[in-house]
Amino acid sequence: MNKLIVICGATATGKSGLALNLAPKLGAVILSADSRQVYREFTIGTAKPNLAEQKLVPHYLIDICDPTETMTVADYQEQAQALIANLGISPLLLVGGTGLYIRSIVQGMKIPRVAPQPELRSHLESLGQTQLYGMLQQVDPLAAQKIHPHDLVRTLRALEVYYVTGIPISDQQGENPPNYPILQIGLDCDADRLESRIQRRTEAMMADGLVDEVEYLCQKYGVDLPLLNTLGYQEIKQYLGGEITLTTAQELTVLHTRQFAKRQRTWFRAYPQIEWYDADDADLLAKIGERIHEFIHDK
Template sequence: MSTKLIVICGPTATGKSRLALKLAQELNTVILSADSRQVYRDFNIGTAKPTPEEQALISHYLIDICDPRHSLTVAEYQDKANHLITSLPYSPLLLVGGTGLYIKAITKGLKIPRVPAHPELRSRLKSLGQSQLYAFLQQVDPKAATKIHPNDQVRTLRALEVFYVTGKPISEQQGENPPSYPIQQIGLDCSPEELTKRIQTRTQKMLDLGLITEVKGLIEKYGWSLPLLDTLGYQEIKDYLAGETDLETAEELIVLHTRQFAKRQRTWFTSQAEITWFNSQQPDLYDAVRHYISE
């Protein structure tokens, strides 16, 4: 069976999952998640993971595939997703989510150095200070240095890590190898005012579903210092449970931080020329998307 991939992407809370469920039912296909937190087990409510009922309705892949104590790399995600795309007996397949780098890794066929994180090496390098690290990078990989901001410690450390582990500059190991199968990319967005309303509603729903209880359970199971507990929606509730803020403030902060996150997502996705955009507020959204797919 020849594969076709339909991508549904865009900022958080724009209705991607709802549209994907309806499309998957009509197209008799499955959904591959492109969400960098839904890959982790036990993180359910705060990541807006598909409910058991939704998963019973349509098969979802690439969720609950990783222990929260392990950090899944983009390369690992790419390998798992590509394996599913080439092996699942469905066409089209739906790739759905808001993690732009995950989606780009698939649609562009990003070449990613298969170098796992080396905490000890990173710790030694980090102790030298960012200015010294960037100076090292300019010496060993000047091409990469031109693409990395001097204050971007995360990317600087990664570039040096790859160089010291492999002996080759990261710039020589990167690039693109786009897949040969056809891809349609659909972006959903709405007005800032509407998005704020949706984020407020979703935040309240998460709290009603038991987000506080979920965070308590995660702390009991994994401890206060688990890095995933410092991410959107979890950090704010963790601070509330630690007595550092009240619940009303925690909820307000989740809404604020989610709005800021959505803005960053919009900036990323609008820079991708291959995406065809739809207003998630339009009453004929599903028909318009379905017509676009058919064409």
């Protein structure tokens, strides 16, 4: 039977490095759980594993989508579940910081397969959130109970699913947990040490050519590409547009990354199944290696 080991936590806590250390010892491969590493050409700013790292350990679920396409959680789940079922390798390492991607696998989220409907959304948005929420209360009162009256994004999604399928989103959601054993390992450290890690990683990205990467992507896809408004890319795009200095762009990247990491920590801390380890523990590899040995050999 497959056994899955999850390595999760906030950005810059060393998840990828830990996985690269563990995988060869376990004979494992790495499944990425990063919502931006799925996109081709977005490399430096997403801390995508380099070619040497990919040669050392096979990586899956990176570079599987063009930047002009949209990878939904349902798309990711489908591809990840197929790999887990068909690779014939155990254990597998699921590594990343995108909480929804990880949750879709470990909890078997049931996700309505309804692609975004831009025209429908535009029409609905024109009605205003108050009217939209009232409509949702009529067609799907269960979903409305779980969605805040001012949450436009989730209200729109629930209405979109209903009008496309004719079935309330609350009837299409739920969980179908996998039948294979899962060990969830989380990496964390205190806020000051995490900020230092984020600063060092941002400096490394700049040294590796992040500015050139963003300039190339802006020229190829245009500055309005949605992915260029994400962490690290938006700040450098502002610099290239003459809005801020490079120093300011780097400082803003650190600030926004720290804010993002705080949200990630809050998300992951809500799941008691995750076993936490100090990312800066000198014996981290030995401790986690011992825990994994117990997990693998547990009948």
